[in-house]
Amino acid sequence: MSKESFQDLKPTIWVGKRGITSVMIDEIRRQLKDRKVIKVRWLRNTEVDPEEIASSAGAVLLEVRGRTFVLTERRSRSTGRDSRNI
Numbered sequence: 001m002s003k004e005s006f007q008d009l010k011p012t013i014w015v016g017k018r019g020i021t022s023v024m025i026d027e028i029r030r031q032l033k034d035r036k037v038i039k040v041r042w043l044r045n046t047e048v049d050p051e052e053i054a055s056s057a058g059a060v061l062l063e064v065r066g067r068t069f070v071l072t073e074r075r076s077r078s079t080g081r082d083s084r085n086i
Contacts, residue, residue, distance in 0.1 A: 006037075006039070006062070006063055006070050009037065009038075009039045009070065010039065011039045011040060011041040011068065012031055012035070012038050012039060012040075013027065013028060013031065013038060013039075013040040013041070014040075014041055014042070015040065015041070015042035015043065015046055015048055016042075016043060016046065017043060017045060017046055019046055019047065019048065020048065020053055020056075025053070025056050025057050028040070028053070028057040028059065028071065029057050029058065029059075032057065032059055032071060032072070032073040033073065036072060036073055037062070037070065037071070037072045038070070038071050038072075039068060039069070039070050039071075040053070040068065040069050040070075040071065041067055041068045042067050042068075043067070044067065048067075050064050050069040053069075053071075054069075054071055057071065058073075058074055059071040059072060059073055059074055060072050060073070060074050
């Protein structure tokens, strides 16, 4: 998905005055598993740290614009080699 298509993506998570809760982090994880890329938006009077949310959800922060950010699921690092030293 290119950056231009992030504009067309509708927010699926809205952060209200309570801020980020563990239930919301679980919902972000669930949606990332289903959709691969999600957009999160928050209210003006709410303090949100997109980088902290991304790390809590195990996601990658792709973009932050205003009160909106885009997350994608983190890919596992598979090198194709056995990790044991022989």
